[in-house]
Amino acid sequence: MLDDILKYTFLISLLTGMVRMAVPILLAAEGELIAERSGVLNLGVEGTMLIGAIASFLGTYYTKSLLMGVLWGILAGGLLSAVMAFVVTTLKADQIITGLTINIFSAGIALYMFRTAFTGVATQNLPTVTTFSKAPIPLLSKIPVLGTFVFSQHVLTYVAILLVFLIYLFLYHTKYGLILRSIGDNPRAVDMKGVNISLYKYSAVIFGGMMAGLGGTFLTLVIAGIYSPGIVAGRGWIALSLVILGNWNPFTILVSALLFGFLDTFQLQIQAIGINFPYQILVALPYLLTIIVLVIGRRKSGAPLLAGRPYSREES
């Protein structure tokens, strides 16, 4: 048994799986980072990922095109978050209540879309779609170990990693990034400079939703190839805690996502080996780790000062 675990191929597949399982929560967490930087705490990540998952699945199922599926997933996530942005920015509703509503709302919509699309189809005959195939990068994928688990991934994985760099550059090396960060900390000062705060908040929340939608898309079109109502399984919530664990920094969020990805793939592969051990304990690991993260990761300095509170000129 232990021999199986220590085999080279097992370690490689563990590392490959770590990267793959990290991507959905990474995408959602990086998107949430941008939203929170604008001062909007979007608790609807879980629901947004779910909407992205069903939309991308149906998109690919009907058009037979993976690219269309990705597009549908991103658009659906963006659309849902536009609702969130409208309610919390323009109407200035409570962000927590609205975020929770988005989750209940999207769970309902997703279930209804799923049921109406496949009426009368037995659970064991549910349709599948062909998933993305791996896209090894020429030359780089020939590097031992590193080439296998970093450079032999899916296109969307490279996109996700690239986005981490782009988000970092945007936040810390562009004027707009500076303004966005300031809005999360001190909207009044930014407002006095004549910046359109609502526009930033809308853009940030919608971008966050598109990222969560892409995260959901990754679950269906890369990892699973099928859709089931439980496919997101709390990953949106885990993404929210990744932002805290990653201290609102794109790169630390990446590292945190890899940690969760490792745990997720570890439990899957240990189960596959068939170790004589209650599998529920393994499945529970990412959820337990999330709670531990929240216990040790108190509100750190990296948090936007005003995330979660609406900005209004009249009120202090």
Place this chain on the structure above:
Amino acid sequence: MHKYKIERRPYVSGWTELLAIFSALVTSLIVCAIIIKTTSDAYVTTAFISLFKGAFGNKKAIMDTLVQATPLIFTGLATVVAFRGRIWNIGGEGQFYAGAMMAAWISMNLGSLPQVILVPTIIIGSMIGGATWAAIAGYLKAQFGSNEIIVTVMMNYLILFLLSYLLLGPWQAPDSQYLQTILFSKNTYLPAISGSHLDAGFFLGLIAAVLIYVLLWRTSLGYEIRSIGVNPVAAQYKGLDIKKTIIIIMIISGALAGLGGGAILSGVHHRLRLDISPGYGFTGILVAMMARLNPFGVILAAIFLGAIDNGSTFMQIETNVPVALIDTYQGIVLLLLIISFILVQYRVRRTEDAG
């Protein structure tokens, strides 16, 4: 020349709030009608009529509606207590299961006790189960400032893993290949109204609503909970022990949700399975929001949603509109409620233009 000005109302009356709820309900029904029209070939009116018939068509339907409303009353009240203190307990679902698991444990181990002793034991046990599960999140929030929303959501998953372990192992009925416990003895049953499914759980829910009302508005603890909800900083300056109150809020909230689990187990299912709740904990949030966090409003909202739930099965049989429409409906209602509660804070006034 007339000009129209949008301004904030100085005071939002109870009638205005009722108007907000009413208009959200009407709008959501229209949205649902459009969804039915565009996604299925059923007639909208037929669908709505069969929904109503299924919910209130005869005495049995009405009784079943109240049975459906019962768990929602408990999870709704659990949400009211927590949200009044602005403690975001999203773990009603998990606490519901924790209560049901305690009830199941008592039912399996003490099933030979007489009903008069056993039923109260189950009720108290399920409250302890839910309260304990919730108290963990409350403690982590009070002690470490851990975000209670994410912690309670994670604990919803954890309790289901624990239950799945138990139902695959020590708790599984020996003669069954399903994930379920044995059928409990008749001594564990909550008494029911003769000739119907309506059990004492519903009436326990009514009593709980009154008690929660008294707790929140007639006791000093209730005052503390509400002051933390309104302004935690001011509450701290007044010398309130916020940490202690947070844990107490979670304990009361969890006990209510747990009691819901115990009541449905001893009143309806009589055996524990993984699917005893189709999301009562989450619907409880909707119930509490519709009720504007008022315990008596919870009863009405729970009956309303219970009716829709109960009627939807009949609607699916009659018109093929999927039951899942109800989940969509719940989300739409909640979203429209939030929007309309904000809109009624404003009014449009016609003003004379000076120029």
